[in-house]
Amino acid sequence: MLGHQTVEMDADRPVWVFESVYRSEYPGLVAVAAALTGDREGARDLVQDTMVKAFVRWNRISVMERPGAWCHHVLVNACRSRLRRRATERRFMATLPRHEAVTLPVSDEVIAFWGIVRTLPARPRTVVALYFAAGMTSVEIADVLKVPEGTVRSDLAAARRLVMHSLRGDSDD
């Protein structure tokens, strides 16, 4: 999914064009943010914030091998901050309604899937989101999260077991 769309600005230094990266990465970024936060509208805001940060640093990012990896890395950090903040808000505002914030018409099966994924520990949760929502390979996920590829594989396998058991209502592990 992180396909290269370089434009030769000069012979020695191919660089990425912001708009093409934006258009190609946006769907996956929004999906990852929505999957991690459960908030589709908030996901768009997080992606816009991320891309503003990318635009400001574009001189540096445009020469990276995979600018999309940088964007996903920043987005995942922003999602973590958003979740931490939400947890803080809940601690102090116990009256907040606890509803599922996915706002777009997605199927019950999909809501259930991401609902279970969001109960996973932080790293496996992020790995699953990047794998399915952004369509990344384990190598690409390892690059985004700065962890060994084996860790990604292990997280994905563990996530699969937990998610499938939860979906089936299994009580064993």
Added chain:
Amino acid sequence: MTDFIDDVDTEDWEEFERLGRRAGAELRTAPPDSAIEGIERAVRRRAMTRVVAGTLAVALLAGAAFAMFRGREGADDTPVDQTTEPTVPLPAGAPGTWRELADTDLPVSTAFDLTGTWTGSKLIVLGGRSPQGGSMVAAAYDVRDDAWQPVAPPPEELQSPFGSAWTGSELLVLDGRGHVVSYDPDTDSWRARSAPDVDVRFAGDVSRFGVSESGVLARSAGGWWWYDEAADVWSAVPSPDAQFDRANSPTAAAVVWLEALTPDAFVQSTYDGPIAFTVFDVSSKTWTPTREVEIPPVTRMPPRCQTADAHLVCFAEGSGTLDGVVIDVGTAESMSFTLGSHSNSLSTVGTPWFGHAWRLLLARTAEWEALPPLKGVTGFSAAVWDGQEMLMFGTTGDTGERSGPFAAAYTPVVKP
């Protein structure tokens, strides 16, 4: 994508893949047509804010320089706000009160030479290796979460942080050996900046570097150098008046300091009887003529000089007192002060305040504000001004009432 299936439950994998692919596909949406324009608008807003702030600062410095040349009395007293504006809604306590902040995971107990930098939404703390060894410490305090978060370990070559500044997108850090690195909180990653071609290592008690959000001004035995943060390039710049050469071999009576006055201006001050100072303007790469200010005769030791709200504050410990002077660099007008006992003192600077001896000085108006005691705390390591509160942190030592790291925020009565 299932090339790494490592167990035999293929059916489970296939169902997981089917569900996951569908779950991912249903969340994907193409960007709306207006999205790119939205980004360009947001970036333009950010750029405009910085241009306005920069223009104000340059205009002010130009006015100050003009005033120096003309020697006129009185100058534009518009404050130069060096504080990074908050980018998020901030909590604040009642004026004149302390608000204790979370100190769990505040890794300062063994750190040396702590610095704190405000990014607009977070306080990033860096500490050097202690004399006994150990590692650099780094952490970020998020005011909205009231929580400290770990920061990726700084590069090995970075020694005790000499100074740091927020560039608008990264934390620029300089150590005493001339290493410049930057930290990007969005990616939680560090990157090395280009190294100077000359030896600009920190020497003795002479401050040879000034760090601001636009770069680093450094002085070596062979001359003066400017590091442009945006271009990642070091270049030679003119030296100031010859009289400052005497500080090349500092003695007890001739000491030189270099501090960022605003993002685009630095003040160099020396002490050799009077305080002498000159301002370096980054955009024109020029120094203003040197001015001198007599300091109070009660001062017994060579003073230290620091900046607060575009003013120079120089102070020295006397016999049981702290004597000092606040200098308006635009007019060279000065106001001396003497504080009582300096034991158990607060020694910190957080623009626009200068703090010492449990008092805050608003440099622009020379107003002092006494701080109420904070139980068990005898001093702070560093502080930053976040736009509403002074965020302070450090270690208490063992006071009997409390010990270990702590952090607190003070809301001043007098507003900058």
